[in-house]
Amino acid sequence: xxxxxxxxxxxxxxxxxxxxxxxxxxxxxxxxxxxxxxxxxxxxxxxxxxxxxxxxxxxxxxxxxxxxxxxxxxxxxxxxxxxxxxxxxxxxxxxxxxxxxxxxxxxxxxxxxxxxxxxxxxxxxxxxxxxxxxxxxxxxxxxxxxxxxxxxxxxxxxxxxxxxxxxxxxxxxxxxxxxxxxxxxxxxxxxxxxxxxxxxxxxxxxxxxxxxxxxxxxx
Amino acid sequence: xxxxxxxxxxxxxxxxxxxxxxxxxxxxxxxxxxxxxxxxxxxxxxxxxxxxxxxxxxxxxxxxxxxxxxxxxxxxxxxxxxxxxxxxxxxxxxxxxxxxxxxxxxxxxxxxxxxxxxxxxxxxxxxxxxxxxxxxxxxxxxxxxxxxxxxxxxxxxxxxxxxxxxxxxxxxxxxxxxxxxxxxxxxxxxxxxxxxxxxxxxxxxxxxxxxxxxxxxxxxxxxxxxxxxxxxxxxxxxxxxxxxxxxxxx
Numbered sequence: 001x002x003x004x005x006x007x008x009x010x011x012x013x014x015x016x017x018x019x020x021x022x023x024x025x026x027x028x029x030x031x032x033x034x035x036x037x038x039x040x041x042x043x044x045x046x047x048x049x050x051x052x053x054x055x056x057x058x059x060x061x062x063x064x065x066x067x068x069x070x071x072x073x074x075x076x077x078x079x080x081x082x083x084x085x086x087x088x089x090x091x092x093x094x095x096x097x098x099x100x101x102x103x104x105x106x107x108x109x110x111x112x113x114x115x116x117x118x119x120x121x122x123x124x125x126x127x128x129x130x131x132x133x134x135x136x137x138x139x140x141x142x143x144x145x146x147x148x149x150x151x152x153x154x155x156x157x158x159x160x161x162x163x164x165x166x167x168x169x170x171x172x173x174x175x176x177x178x179x180x181x182x183x184x185x186x187x188x189x190x191x192x193x194x195x196x197x198x199x200x201x202x203x204x205x206x207x208x209x210x211x212x213x214x215x216x217x218x219x
Numbered sequence: 220x221x222x223x224x225x226x227x228x229x230x231x232x233x234x235x236x237x238x239x240x241x242x243x244x245x246x247x248x249x250x251x252x253x254x255x256x257x258x259x260x261x262x263x264x265x266x267x268x269x270x271x272x273x274x275x276x277x278x279x280x281x282x283x284x285x286x287x288x289x290x291x292x293x294x295x296x297x298x299x300x301x302x303x304x305x306x307x308x309x310x311x312x313x314x315x316x317x318x319x320x321x322x323x324x325x326x327x328x329x330x331x332x333x334x335x336x337x338x339x340x341x342x343x344x345x346x347x348x349x350x351x352x353x354x355x356x357x358x359x360x361x362x363x364x365x366x367x368x369x370x371x372x373x374x375x376x377x378x379x380x381x382x383x384x385x386x387x388x389x390x391x392x393x394x395x396x397x398x399x400x401x402x403x404x405x406x407x408x409x410x411x412x413x414x415x416x417x418x419x420x421x422x423x424x425x426x427x428x429x430x431x432x433x434x435x436x437x438x439x440x441x442x443x444x445x446x447x448x449x450x451x452x453x454x455x456x457x458x459x460x461x462x463x464x465x466x467x468x469x
Contacts, residue, residue, distance in 0.1 A: 047296050053411060056296035059449065091235045093242035097435055116235035127242035131249020138253065146462055154462070156260035160253055206235065 018208035019052040020117075020188040024082035029076035029189055036172065042197045043165060067138050070131055091117050098205055099123065117206040125175060132168055136161060194197035283387035292340070292348055294411055297445055299433055301380040301410070309415050311399070315375070315437035318366030325415055328401055331356045336396055336421055339468045341457045343424040347465070353419045359393045361435065373441040376418055377434035385418065385429040385444035386453065389437075396421035396469055399432065422469040423455040 042065035045055040055061065076080075079085045105111035105123065113119065118126070139157035142149050149157075160163035179186050188194040199206060238440040256263070335354040341347045362374070368387065374392040376385040391397065399420040403407060408414030413430025420427040426446050445454050452460040458467045 052294045052296070056299050056301070058295055058297045071240060087236070093240050094236055094238035095241035096234060096238035099238070099241075118235075123242055124245065127245035128249065130242075130247040131253075134246070135249055135253030139257065142257075152261065155264075155345065156257035158262035160256040163255070163256075210422055 015191040018196045018199050019192060020194045020199070020208070021088075021192050022082055022084035023192065024079050025085050025088065026189060026192060028079035028082075028085065032072065035072045035075070039066060039072060040169065041173070042068065044171075047165075064146055066140070069137060073137065085156055086088045088117070092123050095120065095123065106146045114205055115203050117203055119203070125171070128171065129175075131169075132171075135164055136168070224403040227322060249451075258405055286445065287336070293342065293344075293346060296380065298380045298382045303410055304379060304415055304431075304433075309433075311416060311435065313361055313365045313435045313437075314373040315435075316439060317437050318368065319360075319364070320337075321361070323361075325401070328356055328399065328455065331360055333401075334395075334398060336398065338396070338421045339466075340425055341465050341468050343426055343451065343455070343461050343463065352402075352404055353398055353400045354402040354405070355398040355416075355419065357395060358397045358399055358435075359420075361399060362389075362392065362437070365437070367437055371437045372438055373438045375436045375442050375443070376429045376432055377436070378429050378431045379433040380431050383429055383431070383445045384442075385427055386438075386441045386447070387420065387427070388441055388454075391420075391454075394422070399449075400428075410452050420455075422457060422467065424451075424457055424461060424463075426451060427437070427455050 040060045042087040045051045045061045046058070046065060052058075080089075096116070098114040098116065101111070101185060102113045102115055105113050136191040142154050142157035143161060184194055184198040196208075199208060230386050306325050309325050311328065313321040313323075333354055334354060337352045339347055339349050339351055340351045358374075372389055374387050374389060376387075378384065387397070398419040398421075400417050401415065403409075403412055408417060413428075413432070416432050418427070418429045418432050427444075429444070441453060443453055454460060456467070457463075457469075458465045
């Protein structure tokens, strides 16, 4: 999607690369990102007055929003078939002492930031997003199938859905901004491998499984 | 998810996969917070309405309108674009089971007796705008002028956006708080609010108040309108339909 970064770390220079992500993880991320983009874009067309005036087509926007939303967890669920993805989920789940140090140094804006394959910020983002998507799916279903629950639930679901949508917009914006600022990190998800020096610098506690790099395991 | 302490692995390898399952706790915490939010929403919403929501009513920047439930009207259209109609191009036709078909220009409508109503507007999606003035011709006036035939039971409304439609029973249509609105908030009805002419059905959810009204057809049965074919209630009384319990607007 984005142009290959013009850094000295490109594989053409022959600098060592290490494998970071499997092909399955690349696909899960792509599919999730695409569904999220549709979901957010249609939400904006339904919600923001100037976009609603520009686009109209309310019934179509509602249908797209509902289906992209309900399908959002599906790529990850399918991806659970991949051992590499399951292993990374375990890594995202577990917090060690270094993660606490990482968070502390971010909050104080000084000190080292030790990280394994994922730093504490990435772990928190992943978990928060997973929880938020589940809450959005649940509240969305209550609003979609209006006969599922009594009215007070539906009003409550609307309230939570609206405010959590605003938080999601901010958090996903932050996610994209972080990715934009770090081309090597994007290359990791796109090609499956990263520059070994980048890995040592950003994720010093991570021991890559092999030094060869490449596109990742076949699933 | 899977936590295996594998002693076969060399020490220090992948410490990454051990430690406290904070991720799982965050996910469960989000679910709990979501459920709590749904339960506490009525109180939170009231607190918000009384503080920030009230402030948003007087926000000159209009930015607070982007916040959830930020107050004011929302623009909903079911089509891609809606043509502009003015003094010359606008027509409102009355036909169907009537003795005299008619076609009104804006000036014709303005020449008829005008009624001004000030009520709350309640949308079925939840937003409510208090004390909104609508002014126009009573629908009953147009129906009487057309001479409704005895076999007539209902009225169907069509719109120049090319897609939207609405329906009322004849009894509902003859109510004194059902207007062919030409003005809103004491100004001519703008395009975004459904101008130059929209239906205004004060006691019902606002989707009944069809924007960009161009046709009134008297029929022998109620034909469900655009949203009603998609599951909304035909008899859309505020507080007594669509599974909602809002305070009635009349």
